[in-house]
Amino acid sequence: MRILIVEDEKGILNFLKEGLQEENFAVDAASDGDEGLELALTNDYDMVLLDWMVPGVSGIEICRQMRQREISAPIIFLTAKDTVRDAVFGLEAGANDYIRKPFEFEELLARIRVQLREHGGEHARLELGSIQMNLDTHQVFKDETEIKLTQKEFALLEFLIRNKGKVCSRTRIIEHVWDIHFDSDTSVIDVYINFLRKKLDTGDGKNHIGTIRGVGYIAREE
Structure with a gap:
C-alpha cells in the first residue's frame, strides 16, 4: 500500500515515514503544499496524510483539488486545530477523517487501517x-x-x-x-x-x- 505524507514539521514527517515503512507501507513525503499537491495529482496513492497548515498550497486546498479531480484515495488530516467547526470544515472539504496533534502513532495507524478497509484496500x-x-x-x-x-x-x-x-x-x-x-x-x-x-x-x-x-x-x- 502506498501512502503520501504532506507535513512541514521535519521531526513529525520523519517519524511518520519511518513508522509506516516499518509497517510495510511504501511512503512518499512532501514538506510543503506545492510539492504535496503535485505528488497527489500525478501519482497513485492508497492513502494521503495531510497537515492542515503547510507552506504554499494549504492542506485544505490539496484536499479540495484531489476531490475535484475525482481522486478517491482516503484523506486523513493531521491538525493542531481542535474545534468542532474546524473538523466539520475539513470533512466538508473532502477529508475522510482527522486526528489532532499531538497523537500516538498507534492511533493514527488504526485510523489508517479503518479507512483502507472501508475503501476496499485493507483486508486481513x-x-x-x-x-x-x-x-x-x-x-x-x-x-x-x-x-x-x-x-x-x-x-x-x-x-x-x-x-x-x-x-x-x-x-x-x-x-x-x-x-x-x-x-x-x-x-x-x-x-x-x-x-x-x-x-x-x-x-x-x-x-x-x-x-x-x-x-x-x-x-x-x-
Missing part, C-alpha cells in the same frame, strides 16, 4: 484460487500447506492479489513494492516473480501469475 485475508494470505500473521497457505516467503516475496504477492484481474505494470510494481520512484532496472521483479511461481506451484498446471509481455504481470484465479 486475501485469496487467489487455492492460495490464502493472512496479513495479520504474515502467513501464506496453498490449500492447507504453509508456504514460506521472504518479506519482499510476500509484499509482491500481496500487491498482485490486491489487484487480481488487473494488469500491473513493472513501473507500478517497482513503486509500490520496492518504493522506488524513478527510472531503474526492473529486472529484479522478474526474478522475484520466478521465485513466487516456484513456491506457489500447485502441481496441476495452473499458473496464477500471468505475464503480459512488454507490460508486466497479472494475478488470475485460474
